[in-house]
Amino acid sequence: MQNNIKSNMNLPIASHLKEDGTPWTIKEKIFLGLKPSEYISHMLKNPVNWGLFLIFAIGLPLIAQRYLMGLGSVTYASDDYPWGLFLGFGLFGMVPLSASGFMLGTSVEVFGAKDFKPIERLALLNGLLGYLFAVIYLMVDLGMPWRIYYPMIISFGPAAVLFLVAWHVSTYLSVQIAEVSPAFFEWIGWQPGKKFIKSIILGLTIAGIILSTLHQGALGALFNYAPGKVHPLWYSGFLWFIFFCSSIPAGLSMVIAVSAICIKFMKWRCDKNFLDNIDDLTLGIAKGCALGLITYLALKMISVAHDNEWAYLLTGWGQYFLFEILVTIIIPLVLYTVAIRNRNAGLARFTAFLTVIGIVFNRLNTSYIAFNWQIFQEIPHWKEVIITITIFAIYFVTYRFILYRLPILYTWKNN
Amino acid sequence: MQNIQRRTLLKTGLAGAISGLLMPNHSKAATFDGYTESMGVLVDLSRCVGCRSCEAACNKEQGLPAPDKPFDDMSVMKELHHGQKRRPDESHYTVVNQYDVKGIDHPLFRKIQCNHCNEPACLTSCFVNAYTKTPEGAVIYNPDVCVGCRTCMVACPFNIPAFKYSSAFSPRIMKCIFCYDTRLKAGKPPACVEACPNEVMIFGKRADLIKLGWERIKTNPGKYVNHLYGEKEAGGTAWMYLSGVPFEEYGFNTHLPKEPILNYVKDFLAAVPMVLTIWPALFTGFHLLATRKDKAKEEKNGGE
Numbered sequence: 139m140q141n142n143i144k145s146n147m148n149l150p151i152a153s154h155l156k157e158d159g160t161p162w163t164i165k166e167k168i169f170l171g172l173k174p175s176e177y178i179s180h181m182l183k184n185p186v187n188w189g190l191f192l193i194f195a196i197g198l199p200l201i202a203q204r205y206l207m208g209l210g211s212v213t214y215a216s217d218d219y220p221w222g223l224f225l226g227f228g229l230f231g232m233v234p235l236s237a238s239g240f241m242l243g244t245s246v247e248v249f250g251a252k253d254f255k256p257i258e259r260l261a262l263l264n265g266l267l268g269y270l271f272a273v274i275y276l277m278v279d280l281g282m283p284w285r286i287y288y289p290m291i292i293s294f295g296p297a298a299v300l301f302l303v304a305w306h307v308s309t310y311l312s313v314q315i316a317e318v319s320p321a322f323f324e325w326i327g328w329q330p331g332k333k334f335i336k337s338i339i340l341g342l343t344i345a346g347i348i349l350s351t352l353h354q355g356a357l358g359a360l361f362n363y364a365p366g367k368v369h370p371l372w373y374s375g376f377l378w379f380i381f382f383c384s385s386i387p388a389g390l391s392m393v394i395a396v397s398a399i400c401i402k403f404m405k406w407r408c409d410k411n412f413l414d415n416i417d418d419l420t421l422g423i424a425k426g427c428a429l430g431l432i433t434y435l436a437l438k439m440i441s442v443a444h445d446n447e448w449a450y451l452l453t454g455w456g457q458y459f460l461f462e463i464l465v466t467i468i469i470p471l472v473l474y475t476v477a478i479r480n481r482n483a484g485l486a487r488f489t490a491f492l493t494v495i496g497i498v499f500n501r502l503n504t505s506y507i508a509f510n511w512q513i514f515q516e517i518p519h520w521k522e523v524i525i526t527i528t529i530f531a532i533y534f535v536t537y538r539f540i541l542y543r544l545p546i547l548y549t550w551k552n553n
Numbered sequence: 554m555q556n557i558q559r560r561t562l563l564k565t566g567l568a569g570a571i572s573g574l575l576m577p578n579h580s581k582a583a584t585f586d587g588y589t590e591s592m593g594v595l596v597d598l599s600r601c602v603g604c605r606s607c608e609a610a611c612n613k614e615q616g617l618p619a620p621d622k623p624f625d626d627m628s629v630m631k632e633l634h635h636g637q638k639r640r641p642d643e644s645h646y647t648v649v650n651q652y653d654v655k656g657i658d659h660p661l662f663r664k665i666q667c668n669h670c671n672e673p674a675c676l677t678s679c680f681v682n683a684y685t686k687t688p689e690g691a692v693i694y695n696p697d698v699c700v701g702c703r704t705c706m707v708a709c710p711f712n713i714p715a716f717k718y719s720s721a722f723s724p725r726i727m728k729c730i731f732c733y734d735t736r737l738k739a740g741k742p743p744a745c746v747e748a749c750p751n752e753v754m755i756f757g758k759r760a761d762l763i764k765l766g767w768e769r770i771k772t773n774p775g776k777y778v779n780h781l782y783g784e785k786e787a788g789g790t791a792w793m794y795l796s797g798v799p800f801e802e803y804g805f806n807t808h809l810p811k812e813p814i815l816n817y818v819k820d821f822l823a824a825v826p827m828v829l830t831i832w833p834a835l836f837t838g839f840h841l842l843a844t845r846k847d848k849a850k851e852e853k854n855g856g857e
Binding site for chain 1: 635642643677698699701702706707708715717724809814815821822824825828832836
């Protein structure tokens with residue numbers, strides 16, 4: 139892409155008109171202003187795409203197998219581990235990483251921190267796609283995905299935690315579509331839509347905070363249904379609050395991590411405003427991460443003290459627990475602090491990746507590894523692993539497709 | 554399947570909401586004692602000889618698929634999967650396992666099936682209300698509304714519900730329903746109880762069975778451990794057990810809470826209305842506070 143941009147004054151597309159004043163068509167916008175043949179030859183040149191093709195070649199048939207022959211054909215069909223990787227990673231992992239939308243939305247729209255504006259849209263998009271794909275993972279895992287709307291209109295179990303999750307995630311998904319839509323309206327050139335969203339943005343953002351607080355927490359509360367099954371060190375009476383608090387550094391670190399990938403591999407798509415500010419923004423968000431992490435650490439310690447579980451720390455599970463705390467909370471906390479003090483954005487970016495992996499690690503530990511700790515530990519079926527990776531690859535492609543086109547990393551001109 | 558029309562649904566939903574608001578009937582839940590007339594089964598584990606007649610009867614009554622090994626093959630009772638003995642699964646609503654206990658010269662046997670809790674975790678965790686606790690005591694399941702999320706399997710403290718993973722187009726939860734449709738509704742004991750040649754299980758009103766259980770413990774000193782398993786576990790279950798050896802020896806989970814599993818999520822459920830009502834005003838307030846300097850500046854500039 140870099141070479142095309144050097145040779146063509148019009149690229150990358152950032153306004154409705156070409157240099158000579160003629161408007162771009164939607165088709166041209168979709169092909170990034172390249173001829174379809176150029177676009178395809180570009181696609182084939184990129185080694186990342188070959189990796190993706192390979193994943194899809196193996197993974198898509200396995201997804202088809204799951205739908206045609208049942209969950210039992212791609213997993214170990216365990217009655218003791220009803221929730222495997224699809225939910226352990228896809229739902230319990232992806233949702234906290236998507237807390238970025240409501241965090242940055244709140245900072246900018248509610249607290250008026252306008253200096254975070256350049257990265258707000260990336261945070262919102264990250265939230266939207268994270269939730270969307272959490273739901274897609276859910277659609278793979280549900281026994282009867284075609285009944286996904288049942289808790290909305292067919293049969294209600296309003297006292298169940300999952301009822302709240304279903305309603306909140308679906309409502310919040312709509313809120314996030316609305317929050318991200320101005321970027322789409324700019325891109326297709328439909329001003330009224332953008333104006334309308336602007337008029338209700340405060341309401342949307344506050345709705346986002348409510349829905350996020352509750353459903354991030356609700357995912358933790360789901361494990362309160364299994365007090366004897368989750369290892370006491372990962373279980374807590376206020377697991378919902380631990381899940382909510384840890385989603386804050388998770389979501390914020392995810393934006394830093396994604397922005398790091400963007401400025402490294404998608405620099406052509408970022409505008410000057412984004413590139414000039416990204417180091418300051420990264421360090422600003424890193425402060426939020428550090429505060430979130432120290433709260434999370436305190437909560438973890440209180441949960442051990444509250445149920446008097448110190449003796450467990452001396453067991454093998456205890457060492458594994460301490461390893462998790464050290465690598466996923468204490469080390470990131472120290473690194474973030476060093477990065478902020480020395481204004482080292484590079485270190486903050488590295489720490490963000492560590493934190494993202496750390497939170498996913500925690501969710502997998504709670505939902506899978508420390509689950510059934512008194513029975514046996516299951517290793518997922520290889521097909522389950524491949525399907526999980528394949529859906530993540532679809533997530534990656536979707537994310538990249540949108541970032542290449544919509545004004546997320548750049549500002550739309552002459553609007 | 555029930556045919557639900559949107560219009561009727563909206564109508565009844567609206568009517569329900571209004572009546573809920575107007576009628577002071579909230580004290581009903583607070584004073585509900587459970588179904589006092591509900592039925593149960595008392596299992597005297599010391600009498601079980603592991604003949605698997607109950608498994609065969611259940612298989613026939615519930616129309617479950619034919620087993621891989623016949624019901625007179627006793628080797629299955631020692632089978633281990635992941636180091637675990639057999640559990641109910643998609644083709645077995647009940648299983649009998651063998652336990653060899655040190656110091657006892659003969660093997661012991663335990664029948665596993667749904668215990669039909671008074672306040673079932675499967676029911677309270679289900680977001681489409683697929684489970685029902687009937688006044689007769691059975692916990693039954695409605696496959697027509699189930700979405701297949703499998704939260705009930707996570708929630709069940711006894712690891713009973715199983716999922717029909719083998720089916721792509723009509724999977725469902727498979728679990729013992731106390732022979733509700735075919736027997737319990739008519740006041741008859743479930744098929745397994747009737748099939749038992751050794752009178753291991755007694756069918757009766759749960760309240761009477763508790764008395765009977767404790768009477769047996771008292772009148773046979775030394776024969777039973779001093780514990781009626783299921784009387785209090787997870788809030789109490791319709792199926793209760795007497796044993797001659799500590800229940801752990803049979804693989805029973807003796808660390809279960811005495812209160813229903815639902816109590817563990819109440820803390821979270823109590824926080825929901827607070828977040829829903831306090832957050833909007835709180836964050837609007839924050840917004841007004843955080844932006845008041847900008848607002849003041851704007852007004853000043855506008856005035857000049």
